Amino acid sequence: MSAPARAALAPAAPAPKPPSTTGRVLGLLLPHRARLVPMALLGAASIALNLLGPLLLGRATDLIFAGLVGRSLPAGATPHEVLEHLRAEGKGTLANVISTVDVVPGRGVDMRELAVLLAVVVVLYLVGSLCMLGQGRLAAVVVQRAVHRLRADVEAKLARLPMSYFDANPRGEVLSRVTNDVDNLQRTLQQTIGQVVNSVLSAVGVLAVMLMISVELSVIVLVSVPVAVALAALIGKRAWPRVQQQWKSTGELSAHVEEIYSGHSLVTAFGRRELAEERFDEHNEAMCHSGHRAQAVSGLVAPATRFVLDLNYVLVAVVGALRVASGTMTIGGVQAFIQYSGMFGRPIVDVASFSAQLQSGIASAHRVFELLDEPEEPPAPAVPERLSAVRGHVEFSNVSFRYLPDEPLMEGLSLTAEPGRLVAIVGPTGAGKTTLGNLLLRFYDPDGGRILLDGVDTTAMTREDLRSRIGLVSQDTWLFHGTIAENIAYGRPGATREEIVAAARAMCVDRFVRALPDGYDTVLDDDHGGLSAGEKQLITLARAFLAQPAILVLDEATSSVDTRTEALIQQAMVSLRAGRTSFVIAHRLSTVRNADLIVVMDGGDVVERGTHTELLARGGFYARLLHHRLDTP
Template sequence: MTLLADPEVRSEVPEPRNPSTTRRLFGLLVPYRGKLVIIGLLAVVTIGLNLLGPILLGRATDLIFTGLVSRGLPAGATEEQVLAQLRAEGKDTLANVISTVDFVPGQGVDFDTLGKLLLLILGLYVIGSMSMLMQGRVVNTIVQHAVFKLREEIDAKLTRLPLAYFDRNPRGEILSRVSNDVDNLQRTVQLSIGQMLTSVISVFGVLAIMLVISVQLAVLVLICVPIALVLAAWISKRAMPKFAEQWQSTGALNAHVEEMYSGHALITAFGRQEQAAREFAARNDTMYRSSFSAQAISGLIGPATRFITDLNYVLVAVVGALRVASGSVSIGDVQAFIQYSGMFSRPIIDVANFSGQLQSGIASAERVFELLDEPEQSPAPARPATVSPVRGHVEFSRVSFRYTPDKPLIDDLSLSAAPGRLVAIVGPTGAGKTTLGNLLLRFYELDGGRILLDGTDITTLTREELRSAIGLVSQDTWLFEGTIAENIAYGRPGATRNEVIEAAKAMCVDRFVRSLPDGYDTVLDEEHGGLSAGERQLITLARAFLAQPAILLLDEATSSIDTRTEVLIQQAMTSLRAGRTSFVIAHRLSTIRGADLIVVMDQGAVVERGTHEELMAARGFYARLYSA
């Protein structure tokens, strides 16, 4: 718990450490090359059809304009005669304007041709929209599959991470990476495929057409593009660290909320609600400030680039009007060019606006990839050894271990447990008792020495085979959301209902389950269905009983059970332990008086060993503990 932490939360976040994060992010799409090609083809079709629209609309404008102008001209005259007459009358501008189009003097608007042209434009836009719809569907399919596989990869990674990783990282922080960061990453990839690919194709297509219409106007447009891009890149560079800080603070806030929720009873009991609220407010304020800064900085990109493109639009309109007046281009061409100018600027604005999301997505991607790059537990041996059947002889040979390099915990410890014997491990808090169990299960790797199971080094076994031979009941009860019967049956997949009930009866679970309205079908939720701590611990004991392991590891397994029930459990455990090696870690020394061997630990070392009577007669450390 961090209830006593300084409520002022500070966070210094550097810029992303891995420059290949962007490449790795979009590398998620590499397996879908074929569909990416389809997306590219659909984008070409969509943009190609949309690019034809302004040209045809320009032709429609020219038809209307020439029809209106030619209707007032003398019929039967040729174009040359009309132009010569207009210039003779001093109407040079009008002559220049109509010289850029074909017209028939005396003929009005050709509505038949105009109608066909408008229908063609409508058809092109309809087909383009359908192509865009198909493109969006394929994009969504690719992204969902890619993120689905990424989540599977993360889930598999979490199973391969050593327990030490979960010790040093709050659960809320890990959950934030798996949920919030992956969702943000997904949005980024989806927008990237949909926008960036379309924008690139659109920019080059529009540029080609603008160069055909007017090189001079196209050059004018191109002058403004580098200015907008440089401005967007400059702003994006300053937004990136803020997005990294935003998602880090999001993880820290989620970790705090998860901790406060799980420890609500403790917070209430000690009256720390106000302090917890202050810490939440501080973390929330940190997240607010980082999010506000990130969005405020990235939000400048859109207005800045839009100002440049709007200025460019005005210049094109003014210069285009002058070129129409000089007879260099037609009114329809200038209309089309203005549309193309907007189409050319729009992708740049979209990409600029999207850059904020891109920076946010890259920050989330780095957090996700950081998780995927965490060192994993040592791999299984290429040719694993096997121990079958497991007799249960366990030997700790000169074992050394420390959680942190500068703080030794266990040093040169040796211990042997014969098959079928009950070994009790006692000692003060922090002596290393639970650590021995974690080392036997290979939750942590040794710094020195060996642990042997029936003479075989446990590092030569697969973790699955090792752990399948050991039944663990810890002081922290773990029940998942499901029925009581399902929680008990978790100890042995495929167990029958009768076997589950027999295990429950042996561990005194049946007596209180029968009193529940739904009995063994009672569903345990996050609050464990109102069961007491002792009842929950009995269920975990029944689970271990059902598994029938060769080795039992009981870490304060009866700490939450009343004395009367504990006596009954001890009687049941006597039959369960028959022929099995059992390790019992206990603070309540009266419960382990009948152990075959009592190992007394202090500061990571075995200071005494023997039976209860032998240790009491020695009047040493154990005798003082027992008397206390």
């Protein structure tokens, strides 16, 4: 079983139970409390100004009503005489309604007072809107900075995760958490942070004003609130697992797309496009189905709560009309209360309306926090060892290692590489060759035994210091988007153009780079500028040559080049290996004939060691490998 497969099956170490996802999301905002406080104050000011509007409009309604009634009454009569006259004529209800306002018989609407009231209302709403605008700008700054910090934390976390995590998780899934989920959380915070604050403040303020206007009507409004909240909570609870599944499906789809895109040439070459499209359709259908189920359930929240609040609106209107008829409230007071009841219900409906977005954001945050909670590489020693100069003496002393607890791969492996010597590691697939290189680079740490570099235990060194002394060229070429010169200089920042060209010449890169239109300034895009697999591998070799490491690890580094190029590289690597210890991991035994020491591995153990001539003379495992041509000669 290969290393990635074993790592994928390995159980994750149990992590301490983290705080609730919602609490951690709020924790992202707390460092920005200096902006959150004025944001909340601006929201409170906006709500307070908007709360005064219905009161003043109710007063304007009463003023208009009093003027219309007063204009129809005989001048000179007192309000008391008018009311007594109406009751004597059997118009008691009308008398009760008129008694609630200041009617002056013979006088119409006071247009000057009405104009002042309306002007004040316009100013209040204008200032309230400006406060709301300021709150929105502060909220945008808070969210952007909080998410900026979260992205930085995620990036730093990725650098601290062990190699086993990346072996066990598809790259597309990891990328989906880092991009899609973080972006979705940002959208959620941007859309809801100000609304949540305003909803809470608005509900409290409106309730206080309603209680001042009428306790009886306020009780009617309050009775409906628990019903609406209970409905929203019940529906939200049913929607939550569906929302989680939606974002899990999104990650699986992203992983599939990334995999197919990375291997596009192979998919096309082997005629597997139809199969890839079928699997894409399966993932796409699963994502569509989970999204539909999540939105279908979440979409019930707003209509359900609105229905309850609409019933409440009807009750308030009926009871308010009865109170006006009885003379205990003015028409303007009932009008204002009805407006306030709508304002009180609006935050509940708003929260219900974006509950689906909230749940989606929390689900994404949960996935991001899962990544942040993953076990990290063991910390570096408090006082790490540091070698001033590396000779390159490498010793594996009684090393034991396993990917799975009950499946040992290496048990008591011992191996010594003398400084400046070429050590070849050969064996069949799954023998543990690449694992040996991974242990040396501390991508994994051994379960037992020690790995010594010039007599110093590598676990006593920092990983950064250790890896800075080792150059790695793997079978999988990696080139980033940039010029060829930048790719070669990746292992040695600050290298001059002359040094880059010298490394390219030593590794047979210069011969094909000169033929390109822009030479070393050719930009490698996603398809790497049409370079062949062998040419890309040569560039990675030049990168290692330029870095001049003390130890060199070549993991099938020449598997993608042709025989002629391989011969040139073997010749060039004589100078590359000069003065440094080199480990060559190879299936092609023809590439290791001149090695100072050949280590033959099988099943995680060293079964033979010696020179090419010595191993052939023994007629053992190495000789059988060569005889049966399990490699490419």
